[in-house]
Amino acid sequence: MSTADAGFDAAFQQRLHWSADTDASIEQAVTDILAAVRDRGDAAVLEFTSRFDGLQANSLENLELQAADLKAAFDGLPSDQRTALETAAARVRSYHEAQKRASGESWSYRDADGTLLGQKVTPLDRVGIYVPGGKAAYPSSVLMNAIPAQVAGVGEIVMVVPTPRGERNPLVLAAAHVAGVHRAFAIGGAQAVGALAYGTQTVPRVDKITGPGNAYVASAKRRVFGQVGIDMIAGPSEILVLADGTTPADWVAMDLFSQAEHDELAQSILLCPDAAYVDRVQQEIDRLLTSLPRARIIAASMTNRGALIHTRSMDEACAISNRIAPEHLEIASAEPHRWEPLLKHAGAIFLGAFTSESLGDYCAGPNHVLPTSSTARFSSPLGVYDFQKRSSLIEVSEQGAQSLGRIASVLAHGEGLQAHARAAEMRLKP
Amino acid sequence: MSTADAGFDAAFQQRLHWSADTDASIEQAVTDILAAVRDRGDAAVLEFTSRFDGLQANSLENLELQAADLKAAFDGLPSDQRTALETAAARVRSYHEAQKRASGESWSYRDADGTLLGQKVTPLDRVGIYVPGGKAAYPSSVLMNAIPAQVAGVGEIVMVVPTPRGERNPLVLAAAHVAGVHRAFAIGGAQAVGALAYGTQTVPRVDKITGPGNAYVASAKRRVFGQVGIDMIAGPSEILVLADGTTPADWVAMDLFSQAEHDELAQSILLCPDAAYVDRVQQEIDRLLTSLPRARIIAASMTNRGALIHTRSMDEACAISNRIAPEHLEIASAEPHRWEPLLKHAGAIFLGAFTSESLGDYCAGPNHVLPTSSTARFSSPLGVYDFQKRSSLIEVSEQGAQSLGRIASVLAHGEGLQAHARAAEMRLKP
Numbered sequence: 001m002s003t004a005d006a007g008f009d010a011a012f013q014q015r016l017h018w019s020a021d022t023d024a025s026i027e028q029a030v031t032d033i034l035a036a037v038r039d040r041g042d043a044a045v046l047e048f049t050s051r052f053d054g055l056q057a058n059s060l061e062n063l064e065l066q067a068a069d070l071k072a073a074f075d076g077l078p079s080d081q082r083t084a085l086e087t088a089a090a091r092v093r094s095y096h097e098a099q100k101r102a103s104g105e106s107w108s109y110r111d112a113d114g115t116l117l118g119q120k121v122t123p124l125d126r127v128g129i130y131v132p133g134g135k136a137a138y139p140s141s142v143l144m145n146a147i148p149a150q151v152a153g154v155g156e157i158v159m160v161v162p163t164p165r166g167e168r169n170p171l172v173l174a175a176a177h178v179a180g181v182h183r184a185f186a187i188g189g190a191q192a193v194g195a196l197a198y199g200t201q202t203v204p205r206v207d208k209i210t211g212p213g214n215a216y217v218a219s220a221k222r223r224v225f226g227q228v229g230i231d232m233i234a235g236p237s238e239i240l241v242l243a244d245g246t247t248p249a250d251w252v253a254m255d256l257f258s259q260a261e262h263d264e265l266a267q268s269i270l271l272c273p274d275a276a277y278v279d280r281v282q283q284e285i286d287r288l289l290t291s292l293p294r295a296r297i298i299a300a301s302m303t304n305r306g307a308l309i310h311t312r313s314m315d316e317a318c319a320i321s322n323r324i325a326p327e328h329l330e331i332a333s334a335e336p337h338r339w340e341p342l343l344k345h346a347g348a349i350f351l352g353a354f355t356s357e358s359l360g361d362y363c364a365g366p367n368h369v370l371p372t373s374s375t376a377r378f379s380s381p382l383g384v385y386d387f388q389k390r391s392s393l394i395e396v397s398e399q400g401a402q403s404l405g406r407i408a409s410v411l412a413h414g415e416g417l418q419a420h421a422r423a424a425e426m427r428l429k430p
Numbered sequence: 431m432s433t434a435d436a437g438f439d440a441a442f443q444q445r446l447h448w449s450a451d452t453d454a455s456i457e458q459a460v461t462d463i464l465a466a467v468r469d470r471g472d473a474a475v476l477e478f479t480s481r482f483d484g485l486q487a488n489s490l491e492n493l494e495l496q497a498a499d500l501k502a503a504f505d506g507l508p509s510d511q512r513t514a515l516e517t518a519a520a521r522v523r524s525y526h527e528a529q530k531r532a533s534g535e536s537w538s539y540r541d542a543d544g545t546l547l548g549q550k551v552t553p554l555d556r557v558g559i560y561v562p563g564g565k566a567a568y569p570s571s572v573l574m575n576a577i578p579a580q581v582a583g584v585g586e587i588v589m590v591v592p593t594p595r596g597e598r599n600p601l602v603l604a605a606a607h608v609a610g611v612h613r614a615f616a617i618g619g620a621q622a623v624g625a626l627a628y629g630t631q632t633v634p635r636v637d638k639i640t641g642p643g644n645a646y647v648a649s650a651k652r653r654v655f656g657q658v659g660i661d662m663i664a665g666p667s668e669i670l671v672l673a674d675g676t677t678p679a680d681w682v683a684m685d686l687f688s689q690a691e692h693d694e695l696a697q698s699i700l701l702c703p704d705a706a707y708v709d710r711v712q713q714e715i716d717r718l719l720t721s722l723p724r725a726r727i728i729a730a731s732m733t734n735r736g737a738l739i740h741t742r743s744m745d746e747a748c749a750i751s752n753r754i755a756p757e758h759l760e761i762a763s764a765e766p767h768r769w770e771p772l773l774k775h776a777g778a779i780f781l782g783a784f785t786s787e788s789l790g791d792y793c794a795g796p797n798h799v800l801p802t803s804s805t806a807r808f809s810s811p812l813g814v815y816d817f818q819k820r821s822s823l824i825e826v827s828e829q830g831a832q833s834l835g836r837i838a839s840v841l842a843h844g845e846g847l848q849a850h851a852r853a854a855e856m857r858l859k860p
Contacts, residue, residue, distance in 0.1 A: 080840050081840055081841075081844055083837075083840075084836075084837045084840035084841050084844075085841070087837050088837055088841060095547055098537070098539060098547070099537075099549065102533075102535075102537040102549070103532075103533040103534070103535075103537075104533070105532075105533075107528070107529075107532040107533075109528060115794070116781070117525055117528070117794065117795050117796060119529065119532070119796075119811075119813075120770075120779070122774055122775075124807065124808055125774070125775075125807065137845075138845050139841070139844065139845065140841055140845065171844050171845070207807045207808045208808045226663065226803075226805070228808065229805075229807075229808035229809060233656065248856075250856065251853070251856050251857070254849055254852050254853040254856055255853050257849035257852075257853070258847070258849040258850040258852075258853045260849070261847055261848070261849040261850070262847075292848055292849055292852070293846075293848050294846075294847075294848065294849065298849065329821075336825065340550075340823075343821075344552055344555070345552075345555075345819075345821075346821045347821065347822070348821060348822035348823075348824060349550070349821050349822065349823050349824070350824050350825075351546070351823065351824065351825035352825050352826070353857075354826045354827065354828050354830070354831040354857050355824055355825055355826040355831075356826075356831075356838075356853040356854055356856075356857060357853070358838050358842060358850040358851070358853045358854045359824070359826050359831065359834045359835065359838050359854055359857075360822070360824045361838070361842075361850060362834075362837060362838040362841045362842065362850075362854075363834050363837045363838055363841070364545070364547065364824045364826060364834060365547050365824075366547060366549075366822035366823075366824055367822065370822075371819075373656075375656070375659075376819065376821070377554065377555065377637045377659075377819070378554055378637045378638045378658065378659035378819055379659060379819055380819045380820035380821075381549075381820060381821075381822050383549075383820070385815070389775075389801075389806065389807070389808055389809055389810045390810035390811060390813070391759075391773075391775075391776045391777065391778060391779050391806070391810075391811075392777070392778035392779065392790070392796035392797065392800075392811050393770075393778075393779050393781065393796075394778060394779070394780050394781065394785050394789070394790045394794050394795075394796055395766065395780075395781035395782050395785055396780075396782070396784045396785040396786075396789050396794060397784065398784050400784070401784040401785075401786075401789065404789045404792075404793050404794060405789065406514075407513075407514045407517050407518055407792060407793045408786075408788050408789050408791070408792040408793055410510050410511055410513075410514035411511075411514050411515070411518060411569070411570055411792045411793070412788060412791075412792065414511055414514075414569065414601050415567075415568050415569065415570065415601070416723075416724075417688070417691055417692075417724075417788075418691070418722055418723050418724065419684055419687035419688040419690070419691045419722055419724065419728065419788075420688045420691070420788040420791060420792075421788070422684050422687075422688075422722070423681070423684040423685050423687070423688045423786040423787070423788045424786055424788045424789055424792075426678075426680065426681050426684055426786075427681070427783075427784050427786060427789075
């Protein structure tokens, strides 16, 4: 595909298209599950856990994973996995501490007349973290959701993770231990989202729910939004590579695969002004594909959703990237800092040949929960700020009330809100 | 009402209850309107504007309010209104500039091995601001939505405001002039939200929509969320006053009224440990009520949704306030800084006798768009941060890729994502 092709725009738009529309039957099932959990609490959660996860329990207390369970899972890991989890957690923590210092502290100032203005930044009291079970059970996601909450100072972090037929993922439990999760329950699906949003006899009600999940979880999160806060609803994962032809072609091919292997709907795109390099990447794709265990998924994703695009220039490639607003954006260039200022919209920007997206996914430090489906136009990576909220602070001095009171009075009368005006006028000296 | 009453908790919970559930007929109407706007663009917007606003136009271009229209509206105001609007705008701008300096700047740092980590903060390209027409047409809301966007550096601010039967509110148009709105259209309702979210032949597609509206507008914003960003969906306005008995009782009564006058569902609550003072506030309420033009609305709100509550102590009052997480929280106390640290959840905190909520509503500087219905537990005032988004920056050095690559490889293999592992391993030196 080339940007010089007739019909490129339409063909490319078609390739980018993805719809978040969900099944009406899923919506109805989720409505029913949430209503049941709201009405009947623990009993409903137990029923759905039995039905959907094949896991029986006499009480929800029996589905709580104890701190000792999490620690035992960690202690039971091979030492290279223990070290990798701890090192990754330390780097993620260090980055999010820097983020908190840069943008998450309270501030205030006083006017000349003594009036104080500012904002108080405080952590959320209690948050819920949803961790998927089964094939998409990622310990790295536990770190990426729990550590920003911990750095923010959240009082209690409650994890839910389904354990179908009782099968626990030791890496997920170990990650919860490393990340400082306070309580954990072996429940999942819309019933777990409902339990966190409304609270049950056993599961405490939280203020916000974050973390990825399947279509039922996504639908449930949308529905409880307002009752609790939620993070973004994620679409399929995406990578866009801007290449000037200087990064080894096999590295770029493998970076495209590392997105495509997530699932058939994942999207991997290369934009490059060097036609011969585009061909070399294609050759590496063909050569490397069969060597990978997830080759079938990768091939489906690359064929149906991927694109290697020959552009007129790197500038044009940057302009196209801004239209896409990709989740992951690699600048595979010898001059990454030349192009970075041109790139306005992206979840995360990976600069230079050595910065494979997978390093960012696991352990560089920044969060791997990123806005998908063009939402980087208006939203941000998960961060400490998602686990804090702000309260404005206003302390008007007696002197300040004289000047501000006259302005407020004029504007309030202009809006027909006379009590507003009178409240300001009462503070005026006679 | 007293916290010492038997059954206080249940009675108070009942008084606080408010449901955001919307009418099924509104939901269906909004679904149809949005689909029509998406499919037929300008033509559909013109039809709905004719039907709902009684306003005919040959083309949507004729409904664009020109910069000269906004300026003429400003020039035509009495001078006290012009001065009040400009002074309020300058203070709001100054506060939001401080907010941007405190929490909205890009940052980065380098590790010892040369790896760069940080976040780039950028403004949204284009935002839409919804301004209600009719009885709730508030010029102050234009300032509070447009100025943070302007301070953030948003490229284009597009205002929509319905003008039923062609009636324009000169204060609203003048506020748009003062606040630096780039384009404005005389359209409203779900059709205006759809036009901003999808774009039409005439109305440009935006990246985020903020601003208050009626049930149709709220429903439309919920539905386009994901396609574009939105701010919170506001419930009825609320004020909670914590009083130690030192603020003149008539001031507090008028502050309660200034919330109650918004509409019958608005909620005004007083918490005070001094029973005699609670009685005095009640007497002032009875005395002052009839003097106000909006007495009927105020009386309905105070009777059905308001509460004057005698507490055991100021500490208990603070604890109750934290359970409520009010939108507006006044500390009507001689020692506001004694109580402020105890208050964890509130949209805005007004300290001391001279800080009437109405000063904050219009001109103190902080934003008056605040989280309602207990959502201050997890969300924040509208701010510059709502018109910015962040992109993570990662540049791993060759040396950094050696240590990070080994960690990423272990974790990726643990998650069964071999392409992630291989992408990291390829960067390792042999």
